Structures are given as C-alpha cells and as structure tokens.
Amino acid sequence: MGKELSKKQIGERIANLRLSKGFSQEDLAKSIAISRPSLTQMELGNRVVSLSEMQKLSIVLGFSLDEFMTKDFLANQSLKASSESHDEVIAERISVPTLNINKFKNVLLYILEHCAGKPNVGETVLYKLLYFSDFNYYELYEEHLTGAKYKKLPYGPVPQKLDAIINQMIDANQLQRIKTEFKGYPQKRYLPLEKADLTMLKASEKDVIDKVIEQMSDWSATAISDYSHKDLPWEVTEEGKDISYNLAFYRELPYSVRVYDEEENN
Structure with a gap:
C-alpha cells in the first residue's frame, strides 16, 4: 500500500x-x-x-x-x-454561494434601518455586520442568506460587488451616501431612504440578523475588525482569497452560533 x-x-x-x-x-x-x-x-x-x-x-x-x-x-x-x-x-x-442581489439589498436596508443612526456605523462596521449575518446564518441552517462572497482583506472580511450594489441603490433612491467624521477619522456612512421588504426575509433570517445587530452594532470599527480577525473562517483564509462558508462549521465559542452538544443528545 x-x-x-x-x-x-x-x-x-x-x-x-x-x-x-x-x-x-x-x-x-x-x-x-x-x-x-x-x-x-x-x-x-x-x-x-x-x-x-x-x-x-x-x-x-x-x-x-x-x-x-x-x-x-x-x-x-x-x-x-x-x-x-x-x-x-x-x-x-x-x-458555491450564489449572490441573491435582491435579498442582499433587503438585508442591507434592514441592517441600516436599525443602525444607520449610530455614529460608529460607517462602512467598516457595516461590512462586518453583513459578514456575521451571512456566516452565522450558514452555520446555523447550512443555507446561504444573501449568497455574497467575502474576500479576506487586511481590515477584515469584505463583501464582493458591494460598491456596485450600493451605487445601484443610490441611483434608485434607496440609499444615500454621506461622508462624515467619527473620532477624528473620515467615515463613509449610508442612510436608508426606504424600508426593507420584510416579505423577502424569513423569520429565521431576521432572527439571525437581529442577534448580530444586538451583539455588535455598538462596537467601534477597531473593535469589530479585531473581533472578525479572530473568527476562524477569516483567520485560516489566505490574504486576498474568498472565505469559504464551510469554514463556519469549524468555529469555536464565542464565534460558533450552533449548540452542537444539544444536537448530539437529541
């Protein structure tokens, strides 16, 4: 042999x-x-x-x-x-995730409806809220939420094609981009000009997004970036490469959102 x-x-x-x-x-x-x-x-x-x-x-x-x-x-x-x-x-x-653009736009609007008024929620925080919503949902249900692909970049995971989607939404008067300063740093922020279509989101999807918003939407850009750098899918991916959704199953606490022990005992 x-x-x-x-x-x-x-x-x-x-x-x-x-x-x-x-x-x-x-x-x-x-x-x-x-x-x-x-x-x-x-x-x-x-x-x-x-x-x-x-x-x-x-x-x-x-x-x-x-x-x-x-x-x-x-x-x-x-x-x-x-x-x-x-x-x-x-x-x-x-x-292989497939991006559902309509779902992605509604998830983005839903997050902004709840967080756009918070002074810390600029582009960096928004990227991470999207990433954790997508990866937490996949870990829990083994299905894609938005199907967006995320790349490993130095400041954390970044959804691909986001700029193009945001520009589409600005042209359609769904979003407004504003440039502000936060704690002395320039910051890009987005304000929702319409509400998310909740018929596009299942209760389970809304629940996962709500938990991410509740846990992380008050964190600073530095705090949420540092946190994302210790999430196993980001950590083990090579710089500049796509982050595989399947890596979500290898997370440990506090990142893992599934209670595997309870499942084993059922």
Whole structure:
C-alpha cells in the first residue's frame, strides 16, 4: 500500500467525498453514528478515524477502502465524477454561494434601518455586520442568506460587488451616501431612504440578523475588525482569497452560533 496517509490527508479525502456526494456534515455524522464535532475534527485531520468508522464511511459514501488508501484516489474519483454530472451539480450547490442581489439589498436596508443612526456605523462596521449575518446564518441552517462572497482583506472580511450594489441603490433612491467624521477619522456612512421588504426575509433570517445587530452594532470599527480577525473562517483564509462558508462549521465559542452538544443528545 506504500506510504501511510496522514490524518490530514484522510480528513481531506472524507470531506471531498462528502461534498461530491451531496451530504451535509450533520447527515454524514448521523449516518455513521458519530457527533458532528467529531466529524469536523476528522475532516480537519485532528482526529484518528477508527477502522469501524472507515468501514461505515466506505458504505455510506460508496468507495473501496483499498482504493481510498492509494496515492491517486482523488484523481481517480474526479475522473469518475466527470461522468456523473448530477453529483457535480449537487456538490457545487452545496459549496458555491450564489449572490441573491435582491435579498442582499433587503438585508442591507434592514441592517441600516436599525443602525444607520449610530455614529460608529460607517462602512467598516457595516461590512462586518453583513459578514456575521451571512456566516452565522450558514452555520446555523447550512443555507446561504444573501449568497455574497467575502474576500479576506487586511481590515477584515469584505463583501464582493458591494460598491456596485450600493451605487445601484443610490441611483434608485434607496440609499444615500454621506461622508462624515467619527473620532477624528473620515467615515463613509449610508442612510436608508426606504424600508426593507420584510416579505423577502424569513423569520429565521431576521432572527439571525437581529442577534448580530444586538451583539455588535455598538462596537467601534477597531473593535469589530479585531473581533472578525479572530473568527476562524477569516483567520485560516489566505490574504486576498474568498472565505469559504464551510469554514463556519469549524468555529469555536464565542464565534460558533450552533449548540452542537444539544444536537448530539437529541
């Protein structure tokens, strides 16, 4: 069999197989009778996979144990997958966010309705409120809220295409941009000129956004930037790259918004 695979390589292979077969972490963990945090640790390469777990995984994910341990396993799997376009579509749907512009505009208006009057809520704070709303929702429900992509930039996560969306909203008289100063620094702020269309937001979405607003909307730009820098998805992403939503499942307290222990006991 040649060189033994490392825990990290085994974890990556399991994660790749899980996504290609369209399983959520929760579904796969349940089907092999382990807790979701255990599967997370397994996929990150922090936990040894026992032989009996490996056998269960091979049945659920449909692979041969002998093939799994070979050097070219993932390359061979991707060749097989190319003929299984259905599986590829499922994997893409799970892992690739698609921006819902209308939803994004309404989330932005909803946040501004509640926070635009606060002197600390300039562009920097707004970006972080959007980021935590999106990533907290994904961690809780495994679905995208706005589907915006966030890039890792020095001051924290920044939603892509935001400038274009904001300019559209200014042209449509939905928003007004004002330049002010806050504590001696220039600041860009946005005022909502219309209310968010609440029919666009599910109760669960509104609930997640409300909690983010309640927790963070009074923080200074420095405080919220520092906080975002310790959030695992931002922390482990390379500078200038997109932040993967799936990293939200690897968060720990105080960032994690799911109570995994309660789920395990149910």
